[in-house]
Amino acid sequence: MNAAGVFDVIVVGGGVSGITAAVRLSAAGRRVMLLEKRAYLGGRASSFLDQHTHTLIDHSQHVMLECCTEFDTLLRALNVSHHIRYLDQIRYLLPDGSQAALSACALPVPYHLLPSLLMMRGLGMRDILSVNRLLKAARSSLDLAEAGSAGGNEESTFDDLCRQARLTPSARRIIVEPLIFSACNAPIEEVSAKYGAMAISDGIMAGRRAYRIGVPRVPLAELFTDPTIELLRRNGSDARLQTNVVSMERTGPGVRVRDIAGRSWAANxxxxxxxxxxxxxLAPDRVLTSQQASVAERLVPSPIVAAHLWFDEDLRLPEATCLPGRATHWIFHRTCAPNAHCAAGSYITTVTSGDRSLASLSGSRILEIVLRDLQAALGTTMSIRPVHHRVVRERSATFVPAPGVDRFRPAVHTRYPEFVVAGDWTDTGWPATMExxxxxxxxxAAALLASLR
Ligand SMILES: Cc1cc2nc3c(=O)[nH]c(=O)nc-3n(C[C@H](O)[C@H](O)[C@H](O)COP(=O)(O)OP(=O)(O)OC[C@H]3O[C@@H](n4cnc5c(N)ncnc54)[C@H](O)[C@@H]3O)c2cc1C
Structure with missing residues (x-):
């Protein structure tokens, strides 16, 4: 099919960045064609069809915080924000095996979490005071960075900031490490002071409810695919799934894109x-800036390991459990969610962020480790076996927000006004996240709207 000249813009790639660009451009009256290689939209934040259970399974559980305002705007545009549930209480399995719950009280920020933190075995007032020092150091480092001062040192790690604030080992392990792994997908030692400071500011200081995690109650593919296509079509735009783009060329004032099946689309x-x-x-010759062309050599990939476990019995677990100091960072009990595609028993999914040694192990070894942590969360010594399991290792899930990384993250503008790039790796000032x-x-979208005027 040749639909030359029909579209104003072709968006290649239906991940969160491509969906956002397509939705914004079509809302601004541009006719957009969104082309995605896979059978579902969402990219890394999507799902696959598990052949054994015949259900859509997310590659890995995705969570968001309330500071994810642009992602929230997208969900609202797609009319799916009601599928995200923010958890007021997060269960903790502490390093000594005891359990605790994190929730906010009526005290003002940043004291709103104080009572529940003080209830955690292994944390005392000395630890909390050290977190307070870290929050202050983080705030002033962010202020200095905003002011463009050398004191907001781009080259220092978050570990440097923790040492400067004399963060205690317990506070580091129980409070700070889980936040940094979740937000930055890398260990404290590898994360820049700026991105670490952002993570703890956004997760603790941004408001009374900032600590809450938002969990999608439907598979990510369901969250994005049909709602995006329906919205685009209502705006006179369209999308094609299972469309593997293999070439692109500049055609004077526009662009022509071809997929592996020989179909082609043209646009301005x-x-x-x-x-x-x-x-x-994929980019046509000489379109990318040198920074865009070299970004793959500069960014350091970081893995995420997810395990999906199905049990034929109901496991007594809350919706989310954080496991500081363990190989498994989070356990999510997906069967708690209404609409969960699980007729009986429990569907559990676990996440470990930024752990290269875990990601290098075999699937069966990872399963053993995850089951050991799950057993601890259940408070049982009896061995548990899932009736079905899947281990997903994304070796390049995101890139490490390392010191100096912003120097390598390019802007969206290319060398030609009719081409722009998008992705979590561009110069957003955020770690690689849906936000x-x-x-x-x-x-x-803004760059193209300006150049297409
Ligand atoms: C396992 C895992 C867990 C994560 N957990 C979280 C989390 O909890 N919270 C959070 O905020 N973020 C999380 N992230 C990060 C988040 O998923 C990404 O930052 C975000 O989804 C990236 O979106 P993107 O549009 O930049 O890129 P992508 O999602 O990579 O989108 C690129 C798209 O291009 C498509 N494509 C590639 N080649 C072609 C082609 N030739 N033709 C057509 N299409 C093509 C791909 O199929 C894909 O859909 C996680 C990531 C992973 C991998």
């Missing part, structure tokens, strides 16, 4: 909303 402009590893292979991707999609 194009958003390349691709992972940075694919970008160089970062949504912000990048917004910038890409």
């Amino acid at each position: 402009a194009c958003v390349l909303a691709l992972p940075y590893g694919r970008l160089v292979r 970062g991707a949504a912000r990048s999609g917004r910038s890409a």
Whole structure:
């Protein structure tokens, strides 16, 4: 099919950045064609069909915080924000095996979490005071960075900031490490002071409810695929799934895109909303800036390991359990969610962020480790076996927000006004998250709207 000249913009890549760009451009009256290689939209934040259970399973549980404002705007535009449930209480399995719950009280920020933190075995007033020092150091480091001062040192790690604030080992392990792993997908030693400071400011200081995690109650593919396509079609735009784009060329004032099946689409402009590893292979010659062309060599990938476990019995677990100091960072009890596609028993999913040694182990070894942590969360010594399991290792889930990383993250503008790039790896000032991707999609749409005027 040749639909030359029909579209104003082709968006290649239906991850969160591509969806955001497509939705914003079509809302601004541009006719958009969104092309996605896979059978579902959402990209890394999507699902696959598990052949054994015949259900859609997220590659990995995704969570969001209330500071994810641009991602929230996207969910509202798609009319799916009611599928996100924010958890007021988060269960903790502490390093000594005891359990505790994190929730806010009526005290003002940052004291709102104080009573529940003091109830956690292993944490005392000395630890809390050290977190307070860290929050102050983080705030002043962010202020200095905003003011462009050298004191907001781009080259220092968050570990440096923790040492400067004399963060105690217990506070580090129980309070700070889980936050940094979840927000930055890398260990404290590898994360820059700026991104670490952002994570703890956003997760603790941003408001009384900032600590709450938002959990989708439906598979991510369901959250994004049909709602995006329906919205685009209502705006006179469209989307094609299972469309593997293999070439792009500049055609004087516009662009022509071809997929592996030989179909082609033409438009006045194009958003390349691709992972940075694919970008160089697909972008037409001389379109990318040197920074865009070299980004894949500069960013350091970081893994996420997820295990999906099905049990034929109901496991007594809350919706989310945080496991500081253990190989498994989070356990999510998905069967708690209404609409969960699980007729009986429990569907559990676990997440470990930024742990390269775990990601290098075999699936069966990872399963053993995860089951050991799950057993501890259940408070049982009896061995538990799932009736079915899947271990997903995403070795390049995100990139490490390391010191100096912003120097390598390019803007969305390319060397030609009719091409822009989008992705969580662009210069959003955010770690690689759905929020970062949504912000990048917004910038890409704004850049094209300015140049297509
Ligand atoms: C396991 C895991 C867990 C995560 N957990 C969280 C979390 O809890 N919270 C959070 O905020 N973030 C999380 N993230 C990060 C988040 O998923 C990403 O930052 C975000 O989804 C990236 O979106 P994107 O649009 O930049 O890129 P992508 O999602 O990579 O989108 C790129 C799209 O381009 C498509 N594509 C590639 N090649 C072609 C081609 N030739 N033709 C057509 N289409 C093509 C891909 O299929 C994909 O859909 C996680 C990531 C992973 C991997």
